[in-house]
Amino acid sequence: MEDYNWDIEEHLTYRRIWGCGERLPNLLRPHSRIWPNDPLRIKDYCDQLLEGTDKQSRFLTLSCCAASALLSADPYREKAFQWLRTKTLPGDIGLPFKSWRGISSWRWIRVHIPLLSPHTGKGVIIDVMLGMGDGEVSPPWTTWVEEVLDETAREAIARVAERVSQEQTDLKLFFWPIMGLHERTFITGKSLALSVYLGWKSLAAGLTAPPLAATGAISREDSLDVVEGITEKAIAASRHGLRGFLYPKGCSIDAHENLSIELIPVEDLSEAEALWRFYSPGTVASVIHATNRSAPLHSRLIYLTDIPIGLLKWLQKNKLCLEDMMREGLTDEGTAENFVTRLEQILVDLRCPLESIEFLLSSISPEMIEDVGSRRPDIAFRACEAGVVCFNHLGNSREAEKWSGRATSLIPLIAPMQGAEAKIFLLQNLGIVQAHNRFLFDPLVEQRLSNELVECLKHMEKELLYRRMTTPNAVSHDLGAFYGTISQNYGFCGPAYIYSFEGTIEKAMNAFGGGSVSGTAHNDWQRQHSYRVYAYLDAGRYDEAERALAEYLNCGAIHQYQPDNNSFRHAALMRFLAQTRHSSHEYFKWASRRLASVPGRHPWQLWLYNLGCLKEADENLMRAAWTRSASICLNQGGETLKVMALLPLSALYSNGLAGADYLEPRVEGILKTIETGVLNSRHFNLLLSARNWEDSLHITAEKAPTLFPFSYR
Structure with missing residues (x-):
């Protein structure tokens, strides 16, 4: 959003040229990125902000800096409050807290509230800070709030606070609109209730506010009452750069050329909370289509795949029976095939x-798979392969084996069908991946291939050679994927097998076109470079690892990398920087600011672990990075991911950054997971023979390359 791209340095530049009044509205838009890159310069910059200010500008500056500090993480938050303590008291800007320490101990969230200006009749957006914490604060809003809220609006906020407090009985709530001393927007009516409710609920759940605006009055029965000025508010939210606009379904919005925003009509408070909490672009359209019972079932199933997990669970609980939808959809061959293809x-x-x-x-x-298999075994087999792939990616070995077993039972039915060879070949490949997920790494994997599979490989290699006689850029995705998996296996077996790794990775890259083919084949070819990065790092061949990394990042040199949204590139780069002790100050700054916001899934847990291992990391960053890494491992995947938590836990222990009360139960839980036998217990013999949990962490720290080889650290 454009209003939140400003920073103090830019603001001071404009002020020096045009005077103190220039860009004053910036101060109505606090955010966490206003500070200079170096937190030690916050005092100097903020002092300059206050120089020569009148009463209005000083009030706004202090309010903005306080709100931005509350939205920031340390060390920016800490340095900003150090400065604030030397300049003012909370009461000077209308905050009835005894100290800045008291305010900073609370949790805070910023929401964007759409209003109808009583002066112009146009829609406006105001930012409001909502707080939640311990200790009595009176009044529960800024001391000047009666100057900007009419009685109806104050009553609406009080009712929302009462409702939220019933669930958060030990915590108090606070309402703080970001406004100057003059030209304030006077807030009337009940329409701000929905925004305030959703903001406080997000805060209670430990979430940040999505890029949405919401308007609506809340009745005592949890329904949403119609409010005025819907079109004007939606236009204001659109101009503000917000992604979506929630409003009661009973309201109507007029078509308008300035309305480029996702409109989200909601029936009740429960639906509003679900769509707010789990919002992502396009989510609403997918929900509308998936819940439209008059729409074709095949399209409804397709739309389900675009809905975030939290919202899917809410739909299952409140609006849909997914099992019935699946059962009905899979009985139709066309619907089943479309769904599996998706x-x-x-x-x-x-x-x-x-x-x-x-x-x-x-x-x-399983009965649904069996039913589909009796009519279209090829579709059922593909569905099972999709299950194996999904659970392999999630590191859930138990579920992957279930789906693999279902696929294997279908082989006699698909064997006579055209194209069956490739499907069975893929299943064999997935079986090796499953073994990797269980920490089963076999240096004799190629010698153990069945005669049928060896003959299949020879046939596919000959076929690729023949095709290249007429089409030089021909590729074989099946061959490339298979040799890529075999090369990973040698990578997991360690540096002693680096030559076997190099031989098979060359075959994989050749099958994908050697980098000369565009599209999917090029992406697959490029991904092989990531395996080279990890294998060469394990072998201590850092120059070759760096060249492979530059190829993988698609840049001339690694310091030229511009961060993109490919998580595996980030993981490879971070591992390289951590292990080689290379410096990349720009990437470190980029990464340290995103520690809390990167997705909670593989491979970000390894990225976070290695972030904490960088030579630039201080103790605060180490603790935060390793704690979040462990949390992802323990909560967001199956057994493969769970055992990886030993890496950040051992780092926390070795550096004295966590105590026994945190470490012991987590380590003991991981060891119990290993003892179940789902993972290869022989691989973890050293850990299982450890005297206690502390010994296990010592062993992990000392033997990490052996316990977590190749791309597993």
Whole structure:
């Protein structure tokens, strides 16, 4: 959003040229990125902000800096409050707290509230800080709030606070609109209630506010009452750069050329909360289509795959029976094939979160697969392969084996069908990936291939050679994927097998076109460079690792990398920087500011672990990075991911950054997971023979390259 791109340095530049009144409205838009890159310069910059200010500008400056500090993480938050304590008291800007320490101990969130200006009749957006914390604060809003809120608006806020307090009985709430001393927007009516409610609920759940605006009055029965000025408010939200606009379904919005925003009509408070909490662009359209019972079932199932997991669970609880939808949809061959094709497309793009696919697959029973298999075994087999791929990616070995078993049972039915060879070949490949997820790494993997599979490989290699006689750029995705998996296996087996790794990775890259073919084949070829990065790092061949990394990042040199949204590139770069002790100050700054916001899924847990291992990291960053890494490992995946938590836990222990009360139960839980036998217990013999949990962490720290080889650290 444009209003939140400003920073103090830019603001001071404009002020020096045009005077103190220039860009004053910036101060109505606090955010966490206003500070200079170096937190030690905050005092100097903020002092300059106050120089020569009148009463109005000083009030706004102090309010903005206080709100921005509350939205920031340390060390920016700490340095900003150090400065504030030397300049003013909370009461000077209308905050009835005894000290800045008291304010900073609370949790805070900023929401964007759309209002109808009583002066102009146009829509406006005001920012409001909502607080939640311990200790009595009176009044529960700024001391000047009666100057800007009429009695009806204050009553609406009080009712919302009462409702939220019933669930958060030990916490108090606070309302703080960001406004200057003059030209304030006077707030009337009940329409701000929905925004305030959703903001406080997000705060209670530990979430940040989505890029949405919401308007609506809340009745005592949790329904939403119609409010005025819907079109004007939606236009204001659109101009403000917000992504979506929630409003009661009973309201109507006029068509308008300035309305470029996703409109989100909601029936009641429960639906508003679900769409607010789990919002992502396009989500609303997917929900509308998926819940439209008059729409064709095949399209409804497709739209389900675009809905975030939290919202899917809410729909299952409140609006849909997914099992019934799946059962009905899979009885139709066309619907079943379209749905499976969509699953396959999503699973190819590893940037997509897989939790929703996992949830949808859980609604497909073995009986449904058996029923589809009796009519279209090829579709049923593809569905099972999708299940194996999904759960392999999630590190859930138990579920992957279930889906693999279902696929294997279908082989006699698909064997006579055209194209069956490739499908069975893929299943064999997925079986090796499953073994990797269980920490089963076999240096004799090629010698153990069945005669049928060896003959299949020879046939596919000959076929590729023949095709290249007439089409030089011909590729074989199946061959490339297989040799890529075999090369990973050698990578996991360690540096002693680096030559076997190099031989098979060369075959994989050749099958994908050697980098001369565009599109998917080029992406697959480029991904092989990431395996080279990890293998060369394990072998201590850092120059070759750096060259491979530059190829993988698609840049001439690694310091030229411009961060993109490919999580596996970030993971490879961070591992390289951590292990080689290279410096990349720009990337470190980029990464340290995103520690809390990167997705909670693989491979970000390894990125966070290695972020804490960078030589630039201080103790605060180490603790935060390793704690979040451990949390992702323990809460966001299966057994493969869970055991990886030993890496950040051992780092916390070795550096004295966590105590026994935090470490012991987590380590003991991981060791119990290993003892179940789902993972290869022989690989973890050293850990299982440890005397106690502390000994396990010592062993992890000392033997990390052996316990977590190749791309597993």
